[in-house]
Amino acid sequence: MMVRKFIKAKMFDYQVLSRAKFPLFFTITLAGMIFIIYTDSIIYDSFEFSNNENFKVLEAHERTERQLRSSNGNMSMQEEIDEVEDENWKSLVPPLSATEEQRIAWFREKMPKFEILKSNNLTWLFHSRVKEFFNSGCETQFFITWISPAGSFGRREFFMLESLFKAHPSACLMILSRSMDSGRGHRILKPLADRGFKVNVATPDLAFLFKNTPAEGWFKEMKSGNKDPGEIPLAQNLSNLIRLAVLYKYGGVYLDTDFIVLKPFTGLKNSIGAQSMDMGTKNWTRLNNAVLIFDMNHPLLLKFMEEFALTFDGNKWGHNGPYLVSRVVENIGKQPGYNFKVLQPMAFYPVDWIRISRLFMKPANRSDSRWVQDKLLQLSGETYGVHLWNKQTRNLRIEEGSVMGSLILEHCLICQHIYSS
Numbered sequence: 001m002m003v004r005k006f007i008k009a010k011m012f013d014y015q016v017l018s019r020a021k022f023p024l025f026f027t028i029t030l031a032g033m034i035f036i037i038y039t040d041s042i043i044y045d046s047f048e049f050s051n052n053e054n055f056k057v058l059e060a061h062e063r064t065e066r067q068l069r070s071s072n073g074n075m076s077m078q079e080e081i082d083e084v085e086d087e088n089w090k091s092l093v094p095p096l097s098a099t100e101e102q103r104i105a106w107f108r109e110k111m112p113k114f115e116i117l118k119s120n121n122l123t124w125l126f127h128s129r130v131k132e133f134f135n136s137g138c139e140t141q142f143f144i145t146w147i148s149p150a151g152s153f154g155r156r157e158f159f160m161l162e163s164l165f166k167a168h169p170s171a172c173l174m175i176l177s178r179s180m181d182s183g184r185g186h187r188i189l190k191p192l193a194d195r196g197f198k199v200n201v202a203t204p205d206l207a208f209l210f211k212n213t214p215a216e217g218w219f220k221e222m223k224s225g226n227k228d229p230g231e232i233p234l235a236q237n238l239s240n241l242i243r244l245a246v247l248y249k250y251g252g253v254y255l256d257t258d259f260i261v262l263k264p265f266t267g268l269k270n271s272i273g274a275q276s277m278d279m280g281t282k283n284w285t286r287l288n289n290a291v292l293i294f295d296m297n298h299p300l301l302l303k304f305m306e307e308f309a310l311t312f313d314g315n316k317w318g319h320n321g322p323y324l325v326s327r328v329v330e331n332i333g334k335q336p337g338y339n340f341k342v343l344q345p346m347a348f349y350p351v352d353w354i355r356i357s358r359l360f361m362k363p364a365n366r367s368d369s370r371w372v373q374d375k376l377l378q379l380s381g382e383t384y385g386v387h388l389w390n391k392q393t394r395n396l397r398i399e400e401g402s403v404m405g406s407l408i409l410e411h412c413l414i415c416q417h418i419y420s421s
């Protein structure tokens with residue numbers, strides 16, 4: 001059975017696991033924090049946060065390229081705009097080792113620069129843009145969010161889109177992003193649009209999205225500048241909330257961008273994926289919010305948003321994301337009226353973050369080849385998609401003959417630059 005419902009797990013395993021992981025996350029996060037500032041655009045992928053060091057490398061490349069071009073005197077107007085935007089991002093990282101008071105003061109001062117929090121005549125169009133797009137006849141409504149500059153939307157992310165449309169050629173994908181809602185963003189998506197796939201971008205209006213939800217008060221307070229934003233860039237947290245609110249308002253499927261879709265999500269309804277389970281009891285031990293499939297107005301989404309507003313802590317990694325959904329589902333237990341499924345790890349998280357790098361390596365010998373074949377066979381069964389744990393894999397090259405190489409080859413649409421991405 002691919003859609004098996006697990007009963008809630010004991011927190012025990014989960015706590016042991018999280019204790020073991022924490023020092024590593026913390027170190028990576030700290031390293032990441034030194035570099036980040038992607039606050040100018042909207043959304044953040046909860047598991048990509050620690051990865052900003054990699055973005056920095058990418059950006060450095062881009063910058064060098066641009067400098068070369070601009071020294072030739074022909075940097076385009078658009079590139080100059082992008083450049084300025086990237087610089088703006090950099091000023092929005094919260095100060096390290098500041099006190100809560102200092103951070104609040106910092107936040108108030110910077111508030112005018114947090115474009116993400118603002119409503120203006122572009123964001124006012126958000127709802128009508130979404131409605132109009134979804135009126136075009138969608139087999140499924142997908143959402144992704146993109147918070148980094150458009151220039152950081154790379155080959156990997158594009159493969160995600162390709163695999164999505166390969167499995168769901170008649171679906172609609174709405175990208176919630178300020179940075180991608182631009183000429184540059186549209187140029188990136190053009191190859192898909194040109195082939196008739198329904199992909200669109202809209203700058204979200206958070207005040208609208210959170211209105212009449214449990215997040216409304218939280219958002220107002222955050223915007224008033226009286227709340228501690230925490231040390232982790234606010235946009236990242238907002239991503240955890242935006243995905244809940246957007247599904248609550250419109251219903252559909254939310255996906256992180258570090259994913260490859262393997263088969264249609266047909267038949268999946270009101271579901272959340274477990275990323276780990278107890279091998280003995282088969283109970284889940286941790287859920288993840290990288291994939292969420294929910295009907296509009298679903299009570300579990302309401303519960304998630306309530307928990308977010310109630311327990312928001314801008315200083316604890318994961319607290320408002322994956323840990324949050326695990327916490328809530330654990331607490332709900334067997335209460336009636338929620339009507340949702342927990343999918344076993346094989347559905348969306350078939351390989352855990354510790355082992356994921358093996359998928360990128362070409363087989364070294366016969367037994368390795370065998371392993372690759374077995375893995376591909378296994379994934380062709382019950383797996384809807386593979387979460388790639390971006391922060392572990394972003395820098396890995398996809399080697400020819402690797403599991404990833406084969407998956408992308410099989411699930412791409414345009415299929416360019418597979419091994420150089």
Ligand SMILES: *[C@@H]1O[C@H](CO)[C@@H](O)[C@H](O)[C@H]1NC(C)=O
Binds near residue numbers: 008281
């Ligand atoms: C886990 O699984 C066992 C055996 O299936 C079950 O009795 C138990 O209620 C489940 N939940 C927890 C929280 O252990």
Ligand SMILES: *[C@@H]1O[C@H](CO)[C@@H](O)[C@H](O)[C@H]1NC(C)=O
Binds near residue numbers: 072074
């Ligand atoms: C940019 O400059 C290079 C070198 O001077 C030149 O070859 C190229 O045609 C220019 N491109 C544009 C779009 O003007």
Ligand SMILES: *[C@@H]1O[C@H](CO)[C@@H](O)[C@H](O)[C@H]1NC(C)=O
Binds near residue numbers: 121122
């Ligand atoms: C947005 O509002 C400003 C100020 O009212 C106006 O000047 C501008 O033209 C408007 N832009 C759009 C796209 O409507």
Ligand SMILES: *[C@@H]1O[C@H](CO)[C@@H](O)[C@H](O)[C@H]1NC(C)=O
Binds near residue numbers: 233238319
């Ligand atoms: C945002 O969310 C992360 C992950 O859930 C959390 O740990 C962090 O402290 C939050 N920070 C801010 C500023 O929102």
Ligand SMILES: *[C@@H]1O[C@H](CO)[C@@H](O)[C@H](O)[C@H]1NC(C)=O
Binds near residue numbers: 364365366367368
């Ligand atoms: C095959 O290669 C893998 C990975 O390099 C290695 O761990 C394993 O020991 C090798 N097996 C044999 C039989 O050589």
